[in-house]
Amino acid sequence: MLIKLYIKKLVISLIKIYQKTLSFDHGILKGFYPHGYCRFHPSCSEYAVRAIDKYGVLKGGIKAIRRIWRCNPWNKGGWDPVE
Amino acid sequence: MVHLFQVIFYQPILNLLIFLYNVVPGESLGVAIILSTLVIKLVLLPLSHKSIKAQKALQDLQPKVDEVKSKYKDNKEQMGKAMMALYKEEKINPFSSCFPLLIQLPFLWAVFRVFRDGIESNLHLIYSFIATPESIHNMWFGINLSEPNIYLAILAGAAQFWQAKMMVAKRPATQNNGGKGDSMTAIMNKQMVYFMPMITVFIGLTLPGGLTLYWFVVTLFTALQQILVFKQTKKAKEAPVVIEQK
Numbered sequence: 001m002l003i004k005l006y007i008k009k010l011v012i013s014l015i016k017i018y019q020k021t022l023s024f025d026h027g028i029l030k031g032f033y034p035h036g037y038c039r040f041h042p043s044c045s046e047y048a049v050r051a052i053d054k055y056g057v058l059k060g061g062i063k064a065i066r067r068i069w070r071c072n073p074w075n076k077g078g079w080d081p082v083e
Numbered sequence: 084m085v086h087l088f089q090v091i092f093y094q095p096i097l098n099l100l101i102f103l104y105n106v107v108p109g110e111s112l113g114v115a116i117i118l119s120t121l122v123i124k125l126v127l128l129p130l131s132h133k134s135i136k137a138q139k140a141l142q143d144l145q146p147k148v149d150e151v152k153s154k155y156k157d158n159k160e161q162m163g164k165a166m167m168a169l170y171k172e173e174k175i176n177p178f179s180s181c182f183p184l185l186i187q188l189p190f191l192w193a194v195f196r197v198f199r200d201g202i203e204s205n206l207h208l209i210y211s212f213i214a215t216p217e218s219i220h221n222m223w224f225g226i227n228l229s230e231p232n233i234y235l236a237i238l239a240g241a242a243q244f245w246q247a248k249m250m251v252a253k254r255p256a257t258q259n260n261g262g263k264g265d266s267m268t269a270i271m272n273k274q275m276v277y278f279m280p281m282i283t284v285f286i287g288l289t290l291p292g293g294l295t296l297y298w299f300v301v302t303l304f305t306a307l308q309q310i311l312v313f314k315q316t317k318k319a320k321e322a323p324v325v326i327e328q329k
Contacts, residue, residue, distance in 0.1 A: 024179075024184075033179065035166075035177050035178065036178060037178065037179045037181070037184075038178065038179070038180070038181050039176060039178035039179070039180050039181075043181075044181040044185075068181050068182050068185055069182060070182075071180045071181040071182050072130070072180050072182040072183065073130065073133035073134055073137060073176075073180050073183070074133070075180070076176070077176065077178055077180075
């Protein structure tokens with residue numbers, strides 16, 4: 001059980017590293033997209049953090065992947081929190 | 084998970100590369116890289132087309148956005164609301180989207196691994212219906228594609244510069260003499276145009292030449308695609324005027 005918690009913490013901190021570095025919505029590159037890059041709110045990476053925190057790496061991870069899949073130019077976007 | 088990645092991304096890209104290497108006369112890895120880049124770009128075409136179009140529409144709207152900005156410059160909240168209303172009215176979504184960006188990362192990683200590990204060490208991953216070449220020639224125009232190469236890095240940076248410059252140049256001139264609130268956007272545009280290509284050159288200097296070549300070709304194709312999309316939208320706009328004149 002403890003190992004599960006460690007994996008979860010690890011995955012979440014990896015996403016947070018992504019947010020601080022590469023992300024156009026959170027990190028140093030934020031300025032390139034003044035209104036934000038992601039068409040949803042919270043952003044896909046933030047959604048992933050919350051989903052994994054709530055549902056675990058596997059189920060939360062699948063939720064996050066489905067969210068990224070939805071985040072395409074044909075989707076309207078908008079407010080879409082983790083249920 | 085690692086195995087899944089290998090089957091979905093790494094193996095097809097490796098096989099595509101080897102297939103093109105076999106088929107195209109001259110046994111040139113450089114040509115095989117350029118052609119497989121073209122194939123990958125074609126697969127992702129609908130996504131990038133839609134994104135470029137959206138970016139273009141956003142740029143064309145810039146004068147109106149500036150108008151709204153100067154009108155509500157003392158009230159940030161009102162400004163945000165007015166901008167959203169403007170986007171809604173013009174049926175433009177000002178946001179980009181994560182999927183097109185993220186789908187490119189595994190591709191990049193797979194291409195990176197193809198060159199980092201060398202093709203020879205992964206010949207067992209080639210599908211049975213594709214002939215296994217006896218050896219792969221890494222040299223192309225005197226460039227060793229498995230080692231970093233300064234010329235390819237500079238080419239990649241130059242292509243990036245051209246592509247970014249084109250995107251920014253289309254922005255209307257009102258920004259220069261207009262409101263002060265836009266100076267931030269101007270700074271960001273400058274960074275996009277000058278800073279990012281420099282980063283590309285520095286990163287390119289550390290990567291295998293084949294990967295830098297891939298990056299150069301991707302950027303070049305994106306720039307050409309931009310020219311095409313810009314032309315298309317221009318035509319679409321001119322069309323109604325022609326009808327009126329009749």
